[in-house]
Amino acid sequence: MKKLLALLFFCHVASPVKHSLLYFLTATSGVPDFPQFMGSALVDDFQVGYCDSNIKTAETKQDWRKFMKDNPEHLDYYINECYESQHFFKATIDSLMKRFNQSGGVHILQRMSGCEWDDETGEIRGFNQYGYDGEDFISLDLQMLTWITPKPQAFITKLRWDADKARLHRNQYYFIHLYPDWLKKYVQYARSFLQRTDLPSVSLLQKTPSSQVTCHATGFYLNRADLFWRKDGEELHEDVDKGEILPNHDGTFQMSVDLNISSIAPEDWKKYDCVFQMSGVKDNLITKLDKSVIRTNWGKSVRTVESGNETYLSVFCSRDEI
Known part of the structure; x- marks a missing residue:
């Protein structure tokens, strides 16, 4: 049993x-x-x-x-x-x-x-x-x-x-x-x-330049999904804090995972990315850890780049979007 x-x-x-x-x-x-x-x-x-x-x-x-x-x-x-x-x-x-x-x-x-x-x-x-x-x-x-x-x-x-x-x-x-x-x-x-599969928008968020970086995915459906940080293509289990899948008011879902960057050297940021996976969907959404794409008190515009079976989302925002 x-x-x-x-x-x-x-x-x-x-x-x-x-x-x-x-x-x-x-x-x-x-x-x-x-x-x-x-x-x-x-x-x-x-x-x-x-x-x-x-x-x-x-x-x-x-x-x-x-x-x-x-x-x-x-x-x-x-x-x-x-x-x-x-x-x-x-x-x-x-x-x-x-x-x-x-x-x-x-x-x-x-x-x-x-x-x-x-x-x-x-x-x-x-x-x-x-x-x-x-x-x-x-x-x-x-x-x-x-x-x-x-x-x-x-x-x-x-x-x-x-x-x-x-x-x-x-x-x-x-x-x-x-x-x-x-x-x-x-x-x-x-x-x-x-059988509905709505992919999310994925953003990197940071309160201050020294605080942890949050990878946030929202607007996805189904709720059979995972969000995690990788280093050199391997999933990280240390220095990360994963949140639960939460419902949005429109019936879609959101989730986030935090990465402690205090011990990451600036030249090593390029080794890290955030991965969104959805059950039944072949392609992953990959967001590279890049200071220029973090939503905080600086930067603006939106950029999306597709590469092979992976989609890279780069998100910028203006000051009033915090």
């Missing part, structure tokens, strides 16, 4: 011919100023909707609102699932704390479920698994229709859920039949934006 990661972090990467419908549900205990329950639905790693114990209902992302309006039964399902799961997860995490002899502290219960569909072979794989405090707790073997667990504390749950044949067959129907059918509909509807 694929190990559930600690806290709130899951990672799933689908191959080009595979599509995925994933549901992430998380309950927390002992985490101040944080929702006690959160849920999210993703198609091919793109969020369809979200709910938590603060908003108390399911909300869909803008790209999916037309689909939910045309198929209200799907939205009704998610609203109901959000409501019922909050109560189930709250009761379950309380029960698990007693089972593990925990009287307090921070504790997290997660469920990752859904399906994958290979649109070339037609193969379907469903899954439903739970993790507690970052470790595998119990998961469903859909082939054998039985629950499996590495934890002795989960054995009582396994016996009870194995004996519930209606629950087992309901799981089999959802993860082998219903969710794959939904996934095919979602993929068909979403092809226009799931």
Whole structure:
């Protein structure tokens, strides 16, 4: 069974011919100023909707609102699932704390479920698994229709859920039949934006001549992208600080990565460049580390140079653009 990661972090990467419908549900205990329950639905790693114990209902992302309006039964399902799961997860995490002899502290219960569909072979794989405090707790073997667990504390749950044949067959129907059918509909509807690839504008930014240089990419879509500094063609892992991918108000994304230049001799600047990579796009965007292209209190104009399979962006700005 694929190990559930600690806290709130899951990672799933689908191959080009595979599509995925994933549901992430998380309950927390002992985490101040944080929702006690959160849920999210993703198609091919793109969020369809979200709910938590603060908003108390399911909300869909803008790209999916037309689909939910045309198929209200799907939205009704998610609203109901959000409501019922909050109560189930709250009761379950309380029960698990007693089972593990925990009287307090921070504790997290997660469920990752859904399906994958290979649109070339037609193969379907469903899954439903739970993790507690970052470790595998119990998961469903859909082939054998039985629950499996590495934890002795989960054995009582396994016996009870194995004996519930209606629950087992309901799981089999959802993860082998219903969710794959939904996934095919979602993929068909979403092809226009799931296959959209908008490249970003890339800039070098610096507050003062001695501060770190920030490589900033904005306006890209998909969010399967990477931004990093290189030296002599090799990715740098030291003296860099990479930020997260963040959403823009128009549905595109932005990210940045900082480079500490304090120990770089001026004659060595030409060895460094910033690389933007997007999954499924062959060409990279390469921005050379060059004082003349850094956006700060001097310089103006814009220059773009293409070379082979790489595009070099040189960005200048006037004083009032800082």
